[in-house]
Each structure stands twice: as C-alpha cells, then as structure tokens.
Amino acid sequence: MGVWRVEPIDRNGRAGYAAVALCLALVPVHLALLRLTGIPFLVNCTFHELTGLPCMFCGLTRSVQALLRGDVAASLRWHALGPIIFICIAVFGAGCLLAALTGWCIHLTAAGKRAVRVASYAVAALALVYWALRLAGASFAAFPG
Numbered sequence: 475m476g477v478w479r480v481e482p483i484d485r486n487g488r489a490g491y492a493a494v495a496l497c498l499a500l501v502p503v504h505l506a507l508l509r510l511t512g513i514p515f516l517v518n519c520t521f522h523e524l525t526g527l528p529c530m531f532c533g534l535t536r537s538v539q540a541l542l543r544g545d546v547a548a549s550l551r552w553h554a555l556g557p558i559i560f561i562c563i564a565v566f567g568a569g570c571l572l573a574a575l576t577g578w579c580i581h582l583t584a585a586g587k588r589a590v591r592v593a594s595y596a597v598a599a600l601a602l603v604y605w606a607l608r609l610a611g612a613s614f615a616a617f618p619g
C-alpha cells in the first residue's frame with residue numbers, strides 16, 4: 475500500500491494546476507518587487523499592532539524574502555519555520571507545474587493523506603512552541619524587529 479499514485483488529469487485539471495503554479499510563481503516576483511522598490515507592505519499585522527507582540531506568523535514573509543535572496547541565516551532570524559514553509563510551498567508549486575505540463579498528477583492514497591495530516595499537525599505544534607518561545611523572549615526565537 476503506497477502513499478501516492480500517479481493518475482491522468484483532464485484539460486480543465488491541467489489549466490487549474492497551471493493557474494495555481496502561476497500564482498505561486500508570482501509570489502517571489504511580488505516579494506522581489508517590494509524589496510527593489512522599497513514599497514512597504516500595505517497590510518500590517520493586526521495582532522502586533524494591537525498587542526505589541528509578534529503573532530505566530532510575524533516575520534514569515536521577510537523570512538521567505540531572505541531565503542529568496544539566498545540569506546538562510548537572515549531567514550532563520552526572521553522566522554525559524556520560514557524555510558520549512560518555503561520548501562512546502564515550493565514542492566507544492568513544482569507538483570502543480572509538473573501536473574500542468576505533463577497531464578499527470580500525484581494523488582495521495584488514504585495512507586498518504588493521513589501522513590500529510592500528521593505532518594501538518596507536527597508543523598502546527600512546532601509553530602506553537604516556537605511562538606511561545608518568542609513570546610517568552612528566548613534569544614534564538616526573538617522577534618527581530
């Protein structure tokens with residue numbers, strides 16, 4: 475019993491995967507344009523604005539921006555889970571692009587879906603622990619700015 479199988483997809487499915495892959499590919503372009511132009515993010519973190527404390531996700535965008543520049547150390551300083559999130563999104567985007575280009579798609583079996591669910595819970599638990607450490611002021615998990 476495997477965790478995934480490859481199945482053909484129809485024309486509409488390929489278009490859908492192409493649209494998702496295109497949207498994901500535009501994220502780094504958008505982040506690079508913001509950095510190059512110096513335009514600030516238009517949306518500030520409401521939790522941070524109200525409490526002065528970082529929310530669970532504060533720094534993730536800048537973490538991914540740093541990763542796209544190849545600065546892993548800065549990425550980890552902004553948010554330790556930034557690289558993990560980036561890799562998950564990149565793998566998902568690559569899968570969508572591959573499905574759009576080939577007409578074949580990876581479908582998870584019930585065991586595969588269970589494994590993804592367990593991994594998702596693990597990442598969520600890790601994010602909660604990391605957030606608690608940031609709020610407690612742990613030096614390696616401090617909010618950098």
Ligand SMILES: [Zn+2]
Binds near residue numbers: 519522529533
């Ligand atoms: Zn936030």
